[in-house]
Amino acid sequence: MAKKSKIGSFAVKDCALAAISTGKRAQNLKELREQLLTIHPGAVYYHFWGGLLRPRFDDPEYNNDFASWAHHGLHDITLAERLGIIDPADFEDLEALRQEIIDVLEERMDETEYLPWAKRDRQFHFIRAQTVVFDTNRRIQKPEELPEIMPQLSVGSIYYHFIDARRRPPFGMDDFRAWLEKFDNGYKHLCADIAGIDPYFTGLMELRQQLSLLFNHHFGRAQA
């Protein structure tokens, strides 16, 4: 089995997001594109991932705010579908993601004869997040503890370790895999299973449940 060499314990952190208005908004496709060229990268992040930590329905129609606005603000269903399929996890950083959105918008602008406009009270408002990260003082000493601890984590912790982690080195990877891979056997199967969880199409509570099931299964524990 795994050898615990000099690998440190897993420090469980938690986080909370405060939404901040950027004051920027768009009423049509052209304005959306122009704002996107220069908007704070935190706004691109917020409109893709921030939805997980703010009021939203458990089964949203679209998983990013740009797609949702294209549908409900501009009534351009084709554009909404194209934006809706963008998976932020496919991009190495926020700049690449930003460029992809702009490409989709420009393609749509090339196709359309006239620019669709949103009503005055349906404008797109760019929002960014301020993230406060704090230590829960909880430490996971060995991977076998994961099944017990996972159900007790707050959704803020799930967000921090599973979503937000992808923005921190090693980029694109959640904290659980980053920790497990340091062990000699690397928990290859477990890490592959964790990588198979798609965080983009689920809520944080469901993510917590999926991770719990996975750890329970892997470490042979009966489910609570």
Next chain:
Amino acid sequence: MKGFLKAYTDVAGKDVINHLVQLAASLKGKKVVHVNSTRAGGGVAEILTILVPLMKELGMDARWEVIAGSADFYQCTKHFHNALQGDPVNIPETLLKVYEDINARNAEELREVLEDADIVFIHDPQPAPLLNLCPGRKGKWIWRCHIDVSHPYRQAWKYLRHFVADYDASVFSLSAFAQPLPHLIYLIPPSIDPLSEKNMELDQDEINSVYDRFSLDRERPMMLQVSRFDRFKDPLGVIQAYQLAKNFIPTLQLVLAGGGAGDDPEGEDVLNEVRLAAKDDSDIHILPLPPDAHRTINALQRTASFVLQKSIKEGFGLTVSEAMWKSKPVIGGDTGGIRLQLVNHHTGFLVNSPEGAALRIRYLHTNREKREEMGHKAREFVRENFLITRQLREYLTLMVGLTHGSEERIELG
């Protein structure tokens, strides 16, 4: 864990409460003061009633101060309320003078407490001038605007802006409600308190008591709107929707229940208009309730077949979340914060006219199973997103964030 925090654990979950405790750790001992203009009536007072004790339990030295006004002062601030929501109201100079004088008088009373505070939340326009009247302030001052100022009457906003521009930050319920200001603008939707008298579980006898008390027929469907008698809540539109729906549901009853607020002098006029529109229809029940009739409102919401919040302009409209918490799908005006609370076709319906409201009433009346399914989804949606614990978390995040400037990421500890 003790008191309120323990009680909320059962409703919101242990992980949610632990999260709050840890987030608040760095704020322990901070002097936090909330200031508004009424201790009873309206959503702001209701939220502060519980928010302040919760902050205390989390270790902050929190207090709630209420400024004292006069009839002219409230007349002026009511004009503000309407003008900031777009009504072209020219507020007479004499009333503006009263507004400034009353604030100056309150500053004399509150200056010591406010200048000594680490964090001050000033709620809405009524006490906004207090900032400039406290030159020795040492803490962070936040203007919390609960109303929709997305399209204000410019003259009124221009006047108010010079009082709020110097704050360290402001908070709006939605991005769409905000105006550009030269400081950080946080976005925090309000919430409901699941343990308050307005939202707590009631026994069936108490729920049933409203039938006899208000001469309602328990065997017949009842539609309900709970709100102040305020033109933006469109009570006349609700009566029209009722009349349209009644053509198809002859047994329908309508209840318009409204609490007044100490700072709303216009309510009586609107109430008279509503009485006039109701004519002599004995199935329309107009219930002007006192501001503390929380249990009565709770029982009415639980007995209602359909709940409406047909506002044409709405800051947030907490009655939407209150009814949803009681597993009622809500028919709400397609405006402001109602759009955030209500997921169209899932937890209720967004409507743009009395005709739209009448159509949805008929739909829900005909499809009882759908009504129950939507009601269940509505309650769970509120549990996840609109309980006081979520709002408290965002206030704590703001307070921590503000002490660190505009940094995108703050690592504590």
